[in-house]
Amino acid sequence: MRLRYHRRRLADFAGGMRLSRELIGHERWPREQLRQHQQQRLDALVRHAVERSPFYRERFSGEIGSGPVELSRLPVMDKTRMMENYDEIVTDPRLKRDELLAWVERMQRDEFYLGEYRAMTTSGSSGKKGLFVYDAGGWRAIAAMFFRQNAWMGVKPRLPRRFRMAIVGGAAPSHMTRQGSANLKIGIHRFLGLPLTLPIERMVAELNRFQPEYLNAYPSMAVRLAEEQLAGHLHIAPKMMSTSSEMRTPEMTERLVEAFGVHPFDLYATTEGIWGVECEYHEGIHLFEDVALFENVDENDHPVPPGEPGAKLLVTNLYNRVQPIIRLEVSDVLTIEPEPCACGRTLARAHAIEGRSDDVLRLPGRKGDEVAVHPIEFGIVTRDREVREWQVVQEGRSLRILVVPRSGASNALERRVRGAVSQRLSELGVADPRVEVERREELARSAGGKLQVVVADPAARETHLGSR
Known part of the structure; x- marks a missing residue:
């Protein structure tokens, strides 16, 4: 049984690497070429959802013709409605919300649901718990974005002396961090995954032993490790560092630079599928809008112009077919930069992730x-x-x-x-x-x-x- 698991994990790693190289080729496309790519993926996604999902078949009735799909005409969905209609949204009738939730709660190690799906939950910090299932294509897109983030930071496979990566993340097997980390444990990098629940003394000891060249952690934990470094308990010299999943203030960034001597990259990743990363200029997060569409809107779902903060995002995942995510509300507050970045990449750039509108x-x-x-x-x-x-x-x-x-x-x-x-x-x-x-x-x-x-x-x- 685990042989099948390991084969699938290797296939996901290889598929993610191939797709990441393709996606990196999109980053300097003219905006019109990017829009054409987005439209093609959107048309295919929506028509697949109408054909295979009872929920979307009814919800989009009368909205989908033979021409290009107009995203702004489609209804918005929030996480509560998604969970209430979960069994009708997914395109595989074997997937049932309550059975999936029970299976996720019982998870003790990394594994695939029904031998083929990645299943995970969001923590529900906003009071709205979410359940997300990824098929092979959708998960390989997630892996591709992870590899893409690494490439932007300079983390690449290296032999014979493998790159040492350490990630401090979610402890539960159902967390995206843990499942994403499982993709890395195939020998290309030397990898250390540490759960946030580990006592700080043990975490410091493990990091001192491992001596990571790259370290990723939530900002609050990264600052805690910075304190240990400045106090003389932690002795590491990472060549690169990143933070994700929480708000990082300028003051926190200064503390990390003081402790580790490197400017940390800010990563953005959501379970819904919109990801991004800072470039070498550290002047905002470039969003991977060739994998997932985002609409920066106000409280009434009206578009917000660049340069002004929105109230939330509407996310459409262009790669996951088993659980189509189309205009799903994500309560992150972003301001999109109106000017292009000096790096030359044409992907949209968020000035900052300013927290969640719920906060x-x-x-x-x-x-x-x-x-x-x-x-x-x-x-x-x-x-x-x-x-x-x-x-x-x-x-x-x-x-x-x-x-x-x-x-x-x-x-x-x-x-x-x-x-x-x-x-x-x-x-x-x-x-x-x-x-x-x-x-x-x-x-x-x-x-x-x-x-x-x-x-x-x-x-x-x-x-x-x-x-x-």
Whole structure:
């Protein structure tokens, strides 16, 4: 049984490598040539979905003719509707939501569902858990984007002295990080995968033993490792480094450069299928829009022009056929750069991933209005050298700042953080900022290992508007 698993894993690795070389050839296409490629993939995807998916057959009735598909005419889908209609959305009738969820919960090691599908869940940090299944073509596109990210950072197969890669990621076998890492363990690179749940002392010992040339971690964990490096416990000298899956503030970037002597690349990857990476200029994340389409829209699903932040993305995965994802809401807040990048690549470039719209705080303003406070504004907490980790929890119109202090932190820490956050909120126009600071030994993480740095109170906006 495991022989079949290993053969499939090798085939996915080889297929992903081949596709990555093809996709890299798209990166400097004229925009019109890229649009033609996107249209061809979209037409094929939508017609496949209408033919094989009962849900899309009914949902797109009357919208699909013989000509090119007009994406903007198709209805938008959120994660709740996707989960409610899961069994009718997938194109393989053997796939059933409840059976898949039960199977994923029982996973103890990396394996394929029914011997052919990758199945994974999102952690549900926004309160909306998602289930995603990838067929061979879809998963090889995911692998191709991973290899593509590596190529941009300079990570390439090397023999006879293999490249040493270390990834600190989600602990559960159902997490995309773990399943993606399984693709690497075929001997091309020397690879070390460490779960985020590993005690920091063991993590430091493993990294010291392995001496990675490349290190990837969530920003919060990368900063924790930077602290260990600066304290003299961790002794590694990576040639390249990257972070992903959480917001990384400029202050965090400065700390990583100070500790490791390299400028980390910022990666973007979603289970829905839209990925990206910074180029050598580190001036925004290029999105792999030849694999998945994205629409940057406002709260009413209207397009947002480049240079302005959107409220969410609508994602269409062009490669996964078993679970067609067409205009699915993803609550990431992006601003698309209006100007081309100096690197010469023509792929769209996000100025920053500014967090999730679910994490934007709504606080009463001095003028009787409502002030939207984006997660990036709390980067000021990271500037305090005595703060190791932090989290903002909204409770109505009040904020609790939970901080994990560095060893030897002074008694003035809480006062400084409270003052810095209160001043920033006042500058943004918040009326009478209410901020409390509490120390913690550690902060809770999601099942996937992510730290949700801002926890918004969903009732806060309604409460504020109702009082006006």
